[in-house]
Amino acid sequence: MSGGSRSSEQGFSRSSRRLSFEVEDVGYWDILVPHTVYPPREDTNLLARALKTIGVGPGLAVEIGCGSGAISIFLASLGWRVEACDVNPIAVAAARGNAQAAGLSEKISIEEGGVGETGWKLPEETDLVVWNLPYLDPVDDEILEPIEDASMLDIPGGWSDELLKKIHGLNVSEDCMVVMLQRTDPPSQSKSDSWLKSGWACRTILSERIGVERLEVKCFWKPARGFGPVVLEECESTMDEAKSLDQALWGRVLALNQATGRGRRGSEWKAFEGGLACTWLLPCPENEMPKLGLLQTSIGAILSSSLGCYCKWPNDLIDEKGNKMGGVLVESSTSESAIRVGVGINRDSAVEDGLEVSGWSKYLPEMELMDVFALVDAILASVFESNPRIPSINESELLEISWKGLATLLSQGTCIQSDEKNLRVIGMDDEGRLEIEVSGRVEVTDDVGSVEWFIPSS
Template identity: 45%
Template sequence: MKKMRFDMENFGPWEIDVAPTVYPPREDTELLCRAISRLTGKASKAVEIGCGSGVVSMALSTLGWNVNSYDVNPYAVACSRANVERYGFEHKITVREGGVGEEGWEVPEGTKLIVWNLPYLEPPEEGAPSLEPIEEASMSDLGNGGWSKELLDSLEDSDNEGLTVVVLFRTDPISPSNPDDWLSSGWSSRTLEMERIGDEKLEVLALWKTGSGVIEDREELCESAMDSARGMPNTGWQRIVVENQISGRGRRGTAWESRPGDLLASWKINREPSEISTPGMLQIGIGGAISESLNCDLKWPNDLISARGEKIGGIMIEANSSDPGFRIGIGINSSPREVGGVSCQGWSGTMGMISLETVFRIVDGRVSGILENLEMVPDIDQEILEMISWKALSRSLSRGVQAEFGNEKIRIVGIDVNGFLLVEADGYEIVVSDSHSVTWRY
């Protein structure tokens, strides 16, 4: 048995007992504690999976949560109980042996928060050296979707309304546990904290059922999905998916042509853009998030494109003074085609043959991750929104795509808070706000 000191802002100092095979408090533990301290809702009933030494459960209890704390390692259970009792948390923390994947284990009724520092070491290959079984369960991920997928599957038949799941993922290099599995299953995510530790990027994500599980509206035919969204309720997460529209429109009033099987959807966002960012930055951020999930590129400011510059879809934000909030329209081709003699691509060319329903769940989750107003989860950080946007724009630039302003080649150096391009030409940095003034060469 060894002792470790845990002391960070809001939590500790605590002298922690850590037995052999028990995961000790490390940088990722502090990262997770910083993330849970950012939660904004009323503390009630929480679960920690893989409690290890008990530090995260003690942090949750400090924030007012009553915690059911679990670990499959009996030594971790003993350590957690000792540490919990030493600092007087035993009336708010119950420590038990068990966890995801264990027979008979389930999330206790009434739980509003689940927290898990996911094991993210690569699972050992067959015949390769491995940890002891108890250590393996607490430190190594599984194959085929990882422990994250195990948790997701365990929640499939539960009532997840009002439930927030806070999970620490390794996102670079990507682990078998992948946040995208949650998106395609109807969940949304928002980054609470991130940090690069050595060669690994760790992210703490808050996950919730998109729209609190409220089902989207559906129409076979309408004049315009954007116009239909205007008449939706002024509260909650409102969106509509249409099979066909008579007068669909893109930027500057251009017609949007679609085929059966394409995604045509609009969202009525019942809050002002200024609560989160600027309309221009929101448009690029949403496009950037969707392009990452659909494995395509983003052309500034709002086009989803293939690596060869073929248009796949577009994002449009619309608002007027007579209606509160704003609306988002998203159209995405399902398959390649020619439109007006111009070659276009579809998601089948970047992701393969996946269903319209899956694409909608992914897109809905991405829009929600940036815009949905939640009691428990704070709004997205402006810095993270800018990072999503610039990362998406940089993908094509890194492959040698060139931009021209007028007849002059320019170098894209960034985007400003309004979503305008920052470019360098003849040694000067200028701001470009009009997308039609820039020509892209693929």
């Protein structure tokens, strides 16, 4: 099944046509495209440029919805062995002919079928899955031919979720990457949420606005190559336990019971029964060490966004009433080549020392401890896990993430004071410090204790 834009439904010639497909520094091909087969367009080129970033095989790449075969030919030219499929038998015939014309028929196998077809499955030795997802929404008063309907229209819940169901239970390579082109504006049915909740990290490789649509090429992978966390029945502090992990690898220590968790500036974090108490180890060469303040604010922002709560600067996860449900602590030292990120999140709401605390069950009642761990692990890996084939997130992007998280809370009418003076938050600097306006002056602060937050009741 191939992707498409609404303009692609119109103007198909009723006979085959020959189109050019070119990717800089890789190759140029003439592609024969029948009228019921999606032709190479701007989205095809966007996907190819993203795949060029991932680079050369060797390995097995599977393209779903190959259409005319342009992407399969491109992948084979990069050195991948390719198994492709499409539900459109005319597309299968066209793709086979185009592969042969390109001299790559021995590297490309093309069969009829797809994710929604009975009996279709992903080969277990797959290293790369590629899909230009269908992203048109069905419209009642528009009629497409059955083949065009199958190749261009998304389905309720999204085709990406159907692929996820197929992958579950398969013994695919722990290094397997899934690259999908999605429409994110306006949102299509296919989204990344289910993949994150299933423990797959996700990072945008390339994005582009084509007409009125924003298209993104996203890469999904299993954090730590599928290896799970070190799980301890009980410990004093996961932050201390994480010091013994291999600092060259993405690692996690999760405690079912934590005795003396700590918060920012030495304060104590009380872990309630059933809550998440886990520390992540982020490998970080000395010359690539990020600013810890910015790291902390960005982590708070991405966690609050995914959990459905808010982040109170710099590191508190809170509900809409301002009740604390969790927090983030970031530590490192001159003797370490990694950063330790501690995350504590309550499961349930409770009253502690006369204060109400909140929990994730308020927002994600269906999720148990290891479900929340998988989600948080995927969220953190999406931003911070290093993968030589995927572009890293840079400092300006972390700052944008941090500010977006803070702006979400401020948009609810939240205000701050210091020494009984009203302050106006105007920004955040590249170390995660607040930029505030006080009596016409702009100041920068990282003193959490000097700022009092007022969150309006719902």
